[in-house]
Amino acid sequence: MSRVGREPRVNPFSTRFTQPGAIPFRFAAADGRAALVPKLEATRGWGQIVGPHGSGKSTLLATLLPALTGWRVRQVRLDTSHRTLPPDLFDPPEAGSLLVIDGFEQLGVLSRFRVKRHCRRHGCGLLVTAHRSVGLPDLHRTNAAAHAADLIADLLPPDGEWVLNGFDIAARLRRHRGSLREVLFELYDRWERGR
Structure with a gap:
C-alpha cells in the first residue's frame, strides 16, 4: 500500500502521549x-x-x-x-x-x-x-485494570480500532502483573507492525 501524498499516522501509544503527565490519572470518583x-x-x-x-x-x-x-x-x-x-x-x-x-x-x-x-x-x-x-x-x-480499557479507547483515533482486534486487555494486564505501561508498549508495537 503506497503512502505517497499521505502523512503517516502517528502512533497513539508513543511515549509522548502515554508518559506520566501526558494523560491525567483516572480516579474511581469524580472528586x-x-x-x-x-x-x-x-x-x-x-x-x-x-x-x-x-x-x-x-x-x-x-x-x-x-x-x-x-x-x-x-x-x-x-x-x-x-x-x-x-x-x-x-x-x-x-x-x-x-x-x-x-x-x-x-x-x-x-x-x-x-x-x-x-x-x-x-x-x-x-x-x-x-x-x-x-x-x-x-x-x-493504584489498579490499572479498573480503567485500562477506557484509557486505551481514549488514546485510539477513530480509525484505529483495528489494533485491538484479538487483543485481550485484561489478559495482557494479568500477563504483565498489572503493568499498563507494558500493555501500552505491546500496543505500540502492534500499531507499528499494522500500519
Whole structure:
C-alpha cells in the first residue's frame, strides 16, 4: 500500500502521549484528586502511593502535585538507572516542605530510614511512590485494570480500532502483573507492525 501524498499516522501509544503527565490519572470518583489533598494534610504530608510497576503511580503524582499548593514541594525521581539522592537533600528544609520521592523502593533500607528520620526531625512531609508498602500511611493504591480499557479507547483515533482486534486487555494486564505501561508498549508495537 503506497503512502505517497499521505502523512503517516502517528502512533497513539508513543511515549509522548502515554508518559506520566501526558494523560491525567483516572480516579474511581469524580472528586478523586480533591479528596487526596485533605487526606495528605491529615497525616501532615506523610503518605505512600502503592501499586505494581506501570500501574499509574507517577501519573497520579503528576496529576496530584499541582493541587498541593499549601506545600513547598521538592520532587526527586528515582529509577533503575538513577538510584541516588541529591547531596543537598539532607539540608534543613524550609517550613511547610513536602519531599516527594517517585520510586522510593529504589533506595536501600538504610537510605529509606535516613530519609524518613530527616523528614521527622525537620517536620517536613514525605510522599513516596513504591511497589509495596514502605511503612507510610496509604494515600492511594493504584489498579490499572479498573480503567485500562477506557484509557486505551481514549488514546485510539477513530480509525484505529483495528489494533485491538484479538487483543485481550485484561489478559495482557494479568500477563504483565498489572503493568499498563507494558500493555501500552505491546500496543505500540502492534500499531507499528499494522500500519
